[in-house]
Amino acid sequence: MKKLLYIAGSIFLTASVLTSCERDISQLNVDPKHPEVVPSKNLVVTSERYLADYWVTPSVNLNISRFFTQQWTETQYIDETNYNFITRNQPQNHFNTMYRDVLGPLKTASQFLSSEAESATLSTGDQAKTKANKQAIIEILSIYAWVNLVDSFGNVPYSEALQNEAGSTVLQPKYDDAATIYNDLTARLNAVLLTIDPTVDGYDNDAFYNGNMSNWIKVVNSLKLRMGLNLSDVDPAKAKTLVESAVAAGVITDPADDFAFPYVDGLVSNPIFQNLVQSGRNDFIPSDVYLNAMKAKSDPRIPKYFTPLADGTFVGGPYGNLASYANFSHVTDTIKEPDYPGYLLESVEVKFMLAEAAAKGFTVGDSAENLYNEAVNASMNQWGVDPADAAVYLAANPYNAANWKQSIGNQAWFAMNNKGLQAWYFFRRLDYPQLTAPAGATGLVYRITYSNNEYSTNGTNVTAAATAIGGDKYTTKVFWDKF
Template sequence: MKKIIFIACSLFVAAATTISCERDISSLNVNPKQPEVVPSQNLVASSQNYLATLWVTPSVNSNISRFFTQQWTETQYVDETNYNFVTRNQPQNHYNTLMRDVLGPLKQASVFLDSEAEATTYSSADQAKIKTNKKATIELLSIFAWANLVDTFGNVPYTEALQNTTDNLVLQPKYDDAAAIYADLQTRLNAVLGTITPSLPGYSTDVVYKGNMSKWVKFANTLKLQMGLNLADVQPAAAKSLVESAYAGGVILAAADSYNHPFVAGQFANPIYQNLVASGRDDFLPSDVYINNLIAKADPRLSKYFTPLANGTYVGGPYGETATFNNFSHISSTYTGAANAGKIFDVLYVKLMLAEAAARGFNVGGDAATLYASAVNQSMTDSGVSTADAAAYLLAHPFNAANWKQSIGMEAWVALHNRGYESWYFFRRLDYPVLEVPGVADGLVYRMPYSLNEYSTNKTNVEAAASAIGGDKYTTKLFWDKF
């Protein structure tokens, strides 16, 4: 269909050219209500919103990552908790959002930015640096999105992706090797860090950092930390270099530096509020897998995360099975506020990653046990748990150096409540918690299958990609998921 549209457009252009000598009809091709050039700042802000919404939403149509780690379960519709990716085609929605709504607009923003003027209150030299800072913002958001595509699917279109102009049109892009993409993203990440001038602003309309480039540097280093940890089992030397340079360069360790996307009431309310409150639906419950673990450990976060039944007990819904909503505990209102920020990179997540990095022998400013305790305490503080209760919990559940993957993996799973993608990263790297395969599922989820639409429009390339990674199954592990 895309080819037909393109051919039809080409014939129209050719026909218009042959009669242009009689009269000028070029104005007929101009839609006065649709600008040909959009301010780049608008495209950047829009991309940030699409990215955050995809990351945070619990919608079964686009983000079912909370089920990958079995923190949540469903009530009457249980396709997603049994890892059915066909009924609602979440892979297509995830892929399209990142390609069409994030990466595509960011690429165009970079083009439009070239012709935009900077504030004349700055010198010519500083104007150039400000424009470079804006380019860096675009690049960092793009690298984040590309990394997530690789971490979600494995091999994806990259070098031939987003080639959609008439003089550079690729309708069926090839799929690039995931490890090669990762290597290129690391190169891009290091390169863009060298272009930022922290003392000058970027986009003042940047919805998270408001153009504060010192914070974008920390975002970049935090992304580098995450990518480095992902490589730890397959490229230990490269991982060590990435992680240690990220820490030395400065990662997010202060709340004010967190990359938390602001949501507001109304149309732009937090997607968790939209799906759990505003929708009026009763589709989600905390799972028994998750709640039972907290109960067994007398975890003081239990009452902060969930609501008790009338008798004061906490009961999770049976994972992967139908359940009556009112018979079980529910997600606490603390997590369903309309104006709650969407957490992507924050202090808790970084501290958990640093604990893992130290356990792997990387130099990140402390030993694993100390950083583990710091991460647990951060989670307790964020959840409103008292210092005394936090100390008692740590005393009962200290860091286990002999099985550090279990210690950190389990704590990350609990601490990252309601944060599916972040939990999924730890689960795949550390193989904790040990989860059971639900109902009719073929196994646990280590990647998303490719979009069904790709098999219709890009069949040869997607089939080659599926073969290259060992099969287009959600049980197929990514190149960096060695164990």
């Protein structure tokens, strides 16, 4: 990708040099290092990388979601495990990543794509289908990022956001109502499905699926499933429509179809490797809250997730308190590999969501109990647990229809190891696991607070948004988190 950008820059530099022999002094205004137009495919794959990096990274400067459900804890610095969003300004970094690094470039890519020619080897009809598929990939990625913003913050700039064209610049965009944004995003998901033709590909450098549109259709449906479940307590009718239509059309149930970024060793390595290995720091260990809960269930995934101490025992660090890295278990090398995939939406999460949907009375093709069993087994298989051990575990931890939120919520928490944002979704929807706020916090995290920078540069609008949602606190729930 960098090579492609370099080539694009070189073309502009060459053009500048050639025309400098003439009397056209307007070329002095051309910056050869920052071309005005680059191939849309470059912008798309870069946006994919930024989106995945945010979702995956454990960086305390950006994504501290593994602490929201207390799966991990810190050793030397404990501000983040006590839900301090001020010191390192994670809200602003999150805000910038989604707007500046993902949504902005995707909008530009969409504009550039409209004037790009498709391969002459394709028929006229297939050229049009290919361009429509590329536009669909841009739209799906954009919607995914928008959903992340709403689910994280609540009300956010939407209708007036990204207005940076000459003549229509909006420097202080208003914050739109989160439920209204959600309605528009679900409409956009339904609309984009109608534009996709899986008989031809989209972008050939698409990092997730190499342009395979059948996979992208499953991403749309799986995102609809997640959004529908989110809405189930505030708009049951809409939730039912979203969930059942998504499942009927096909969601991600095969690991081969996972929406996962394919990191590789080198410049595009997994952010977990960068933060836990490459940096040489020992900042994170499993928390006692998480590990003790798994030990109480004799969970066979424990040695797959964490390392034992010298005596063979597994010990989690005290959540929210200082800890010595050497005295506690660590995360295993599996997730620390530079090429470990970055999961944004994957089959294990989807299977637990299907169990949740069935428990809520939606028609999704099977009973909640069967889907619960399938989800637990899928997680065990994902981590290489022996099927016999998985069977023993399920027999000891069967689905409890009388308290299905606890059954599904706790098991999803165990299964979403190292997937902080995914675990946070289940926690907020099901209110399990039942956690206790650390001593340095004012409660548990249900949303991310607005950034200090917004109060400095867009104060009137962000203050109005804070009032509208019931206060800019991390304990304030987003609109769909009713209970």
